[in-house]
Amino acid sequence: MEVLIYPDPVLRRGGQPITEFGPALRETADRMIEAMYEEGGVGLAAPQVGIELKLLVLNPSGSKDDRSGERVLCNPKIVRKKGREFDEEGCLSFPGIQAEVERWVELTVAYLDLDGKEQTLKCEEAWLARIVQHEIDHLEGVFFTDRLTAAEKLRVKAKLLELEDEYKARA
Numbered sequence: 001m002e003v004l005i006y007p008d009p010v011l012r013r014g015g016q017p018i019t020e021f022g023p024a025l026r027e028t029a030d031r032m033i034e035a036m037y038e039e040g041g042v043g044l045a046a047p048q049v050g051i052e053l054k055l056l057v058l059n060p061s062g063s064k065d066d067r068s069g070e071r072v073l074c075n076p077k078i079v080r081k082k083g084r085e086f087d088e089e090g091c092l093s094f095p096g097i098q099a100e101v102e103r104w105v106e107l108t109v110a111y112l113d114l115d116g117k118e119q120t121l122k123c124e125e126a127w128l129a130r131i132v133q134h135e136i137d138h139l140e141g142v143f144f145t146d147r148l149t150a151a152e153k154l155r156v157k158a159k160l161l162e163l164e165d166e167y168k169a170r171a
Contacts, residue, residue, distance in 0.1 A: 003092045004048055004049065004050055005163060006094050006164075006167070007164050011047055011141070014054075015047050015138075016053060025074070028055065031049075032057045033072075037064045042059060042131055043056060043132075044058075047138050047139065047141070054076070055074055055139075056138070056139065060125075072113070073112075074111055074113065074114065076111040076136055077110050077111070078104075079109065080106075080108035084104060085102065085105050086100045088101075094145065094163065096159055097145070100148075101144050104133060107121075
């Protein structure tokens with residue numbers, strides 16, 4: 001499973017709601033989790049691997065050795081949010097770019113598990129809340145770079161142009 005790199009147009013399309021739950025979805029989630037670990041990430045959304053579904057995986061530790069925080073969220077929706085702060089983010093689809101992004105510090109997310117059962121995730125730690133928001137953005141075709149201040153956008157512009165040139169060269 002390959003992570004798509006900006007500006008691949010599939011990334012902007014986001015994902016469609018999941019309506020079928022079963023072994024195929026579970027297999028997709030397992031493959032996404034392995035891809036996340038292989039790439040050294042803490043979260044991965046289905047559109048980042050070319051799958052247009054509202055499916056995301058995450059593990060705040062980013063470690064295969066500590067899977068206690070591993071989660072799979074289908075059709076997630078933020079239902080409560082609190083507090084704001086800026087902190088640095090990166091993205092597997094934007095290699096080499098780190099930037100300050102403002103996010104909610106606490107969240108409650110409603111989602112379906114891999115069996116299609118309704119669940120709630122309370123993100124009371126800013127790090128988990130940040131990961132979830134970042135990945136939910138991908139499900140909507142929104143990039144973390146879309147949320148940058150004007151100064152941060154200017155700071156990363158050269159790297160974005162470099163990624164665009166690399167994409168054109170591969171195409």
